[in-house]
Amino acid sequence: MTTLHTIELLPAPLVTHRRIERLRALWISVGAIGLCLSGTALGVIHGVVLSGGVPGVAELARTEAELERLRNESASIRADAERIAVGGRLGIRMSQRPDWGLVLAMLESLRGEGVVLVAVSCATEDGDDGLPGGRARIIVEGLAESQGAAQRYLLDVERCGMFSSARLGRTVRADAPSRVLTAFTVDLQIDPETSDAG
């Protein structure tokens, strides 16, 4: 509209009236904001000066003593928190221990007809923080009717997803009364974070 202001015929009283209305609206907004700010300032003054008064030397001393007490209390709370944290970690680790019954049931269900389990030994290591509930190690000893049957058992155990690693140990020929078998060991591990058994 800048090019048209030189040929503007809008009556001056109307323009003035609109200007006054705009100014009035502006002043109302400014007044409202001012009132809010004044209220806030009054509240602060009332809280700090009128109701509590200006802090004196005696009150400063009391405050320092209170601060010291709070510091001591804070140290005590920190120590308690540390103990609780250790206990918490222990609880978590204990809850993460494998359910050995489930592990043994799984090993048994996977073996198939050509494999017999002779012995299973389980052991858990302590964690890096010295707490129990770290890595679990399982050694499975068994007899298979062939080297291939032992290999298939290893693969089935690996696929079941319960163990973080599965490795075939030694395999040796074992003579049975009527046939030749393969004695084998499988070395399994369960890491706490990957365990589904616990």
Next chain:
Amino acid sequence: MRLGSAAPGVGAAPIVVDMGEGAVRAVQARKRGEPRVCCYPALHDAIGQADESAACLAGVLDRHGFVGSRVVLIAPRRLTRASLVAVPRAAEGVPIDAIVRAEVARVHGIDDGFEVVKWPLPRSSDATGEAGVMVQAIEHKPALGVVRALERQGLVVESLLPVTPLLTRSAVAMGITGSGMSVLIEAGWRDAYVSALIAGVCVYQRTLSGVGLGAVLAQALDDGADAADAIESEGGRLAGVTDGGLVSRSAAAVADQLGSEAKRVSEYASRRYRGHQLGAALLSGDLWDVPGAEARVAASVGAAARVLRPGALLGAEAPYAPGFGAAIAAAAFATGVAA
């Protein structure tokens, strides 16, 4: 309802409204594509029946998809008064504005408040030592009546613009006035206005009362017959009226009369501004839709005649009727697409 509701109209161009005596027109520029336009017969007197007229307008704008409530109003032609005022040379302490206002009030017998726009005239050849200004004035009371009536319909009149400066500015922006002399013929429904332009600046204007096509037709018709009905019975549109019919003959007579008046105005301007010869006649108003009217004026004034169609300033491709000149020019200037 789109009108008067702020959200849908945010960012929309203002609606330019031209409440003419024969037709009411509205134009709203758009960022892309052709502007919104509408035109309908003036069923009410925009001044005497301002409320009825404003209510009708608001309904039409809404139905035609105009958005927003901002309005640029073309000053009703009947309310504006043109004057040529001689003033002393501008110097420090000379109250030019006060002199102009006093002279306008005296010449037009205005007692109440009024608004003026003025522009300086080029130095004339008869070096009298006086400078001159051209003035367009409008009285507050009737102007406020129209504005308030529109406000009661939820429209906000942001600007009130006189027709002649809009048309001359659009002619300059379109580069069709050059540095020479031209005449601008505004053929209204009831009255007509002939202006002399020097390098696109209006230096003189003559009002021809009762020379509009509507007034001439009304005189030619039997008592009680309506001029608009006569046009309706001859095809409905001025561009398609029956050749040789009453409307066509009346339009030819009006064109001849306006042509001869334009010739006189140009001769007066030639005496005042020696060295300038008439280059072209610029035409605005519904009359120029009548086939042959443009050629008759060209023959009368002895110069090329051209209908002023400022649609190009808005980037519009449609050849809007000659009556849209002021509204389209205002839309172009108000949206800043033309300077």
